[in-house]
Amino acid sequence: MKAPQVRSPRKPKGQGGERREEILDAALRLFSDKGLQTVSTRQIAEAAGISQPALYAYFATKDDLIAELCVRAFAGLAARMEAGKADWSPTPEAFDKAMRVYIDFGLEQPDAYRVAFMIEKSHDGSFLARTGGRPMAAGVETFKAFAAMISDLHAHGLTAEDDPLRLTQTLWAGLHGLVSLLIARPEFPWVEREALIAGHIAMLRRGALTS
């Protein structure tokens, strides 16, 4: 029967006390530079100034570390969406603005976007299996905010589709297609990027809203 001691916060060996943050920072930098697959746990550990097994005191698996980075980045997206809600109104202009928030997020946080929507869980369920659906849940949250906007447009009779949920899903797919292709195939001979994004949003608007 052990005494229920108070887990007093204690400074680790390293330095300030934020080992976990240091690891996440180092990992994010490496992932952004070289991609998720090619970065090894040993490289992360070295960049964080610790030994490789020490990582496993803070993260159960490499995937858990990645998922954590993803969840944090999505918190940023949620914040942006929330901020955008301030000047929301059921108008085509606000629609365009919301689309661009999503696209900008994906292109600015490609690693987070990858983990959330582009990396597959293995068929036998290794990746993200015990991670539950944490990063996915973060994405679902964003999706809900999205669905609310579309429902609002639908309620005002501005949508060209009777089922707002279905419309939300097709719009999301439309956005995801551009973001994921730009991330995965940057070397493709795309037309000028700004024009591409603007054209894409315009196409989605024409397809989703009544003219």
Next chain:
Amino acid sequence: MKAPQVRSPRKPKGQGGERREEILDAALRLFSDKGLQTVSTRQIAEAAGISQPALYAYFATKDDLIAELCVRAFAGLAARMEAGKADWSPTPEAFDKAMRVYIDFGLEQPDAYRVAFMIEKSHDGSFLARTGGRPMAAGVETFKAFAAMISDLHAHGLTAEDDPLRLTQTLWAGLHGLVSLLIARPEFPWVEREALIAGHIAMLRRGALTS
């Protein structure tokens, strides 16, 4: 100065003489079951009835093997697109049909689709680096056929966009978004699939063509 001997076809040890085909067949089955990442070269070799290093007599790397599978599958898509050209006409109905050919291909050949459009080359260029852009080239070919259709529609004044190339790219992105999300996130609470696809195509049509 070696005599330019005739490389007479010779039966290998194994059986019929189609070792390479046997390997590709075994690999495709395994990849479809368990995903690209989790299947090891040893598993492929065992399924093909040879030792693991023997694979490297036929494929320089595992990625080359994957790329080969992709190229073959894309030949199938090219064939479908070509077949679809038979009853092509610059009409909304034909547009819908072409969209569906693409979506159906992606959903029926998810492994090929993954390799062609969803798997990223590592930033430092390991994957598909020496593979050149073979599978990518196969995709580009498909893209061209697509661009031809859009240009035809544009020439007949049916498009809602002045730049047919940009429109082709946004449409492709729109298609890719649905296909890749359905492949990567099948567990997401989608609306009924057929209605989703039909709705997606309808949205793309309204966004791309004049009503």
Next chain:
DNA sequence: AATGATAAGTTATCAGTGATAGATTATCGC
């Protein structure tokens, strides 16, 4: 039919991966 050349396949091995076990060191309350 025996021969040399070559293709096809083998076993043994390498460096690198994610992850675990057990010993070791630092830091705490007392």
Next chain:
DNA sequence: GCGATAATCTATCACTGATAACTTATCATT
């Protein structure tokens, strides 16, 4: 100082993709 525990390290495991060196089967030719 003391014991307890958190934090970290070294050593190691099973497995990965890939290579080297050797052996065996098949061929064209004599």
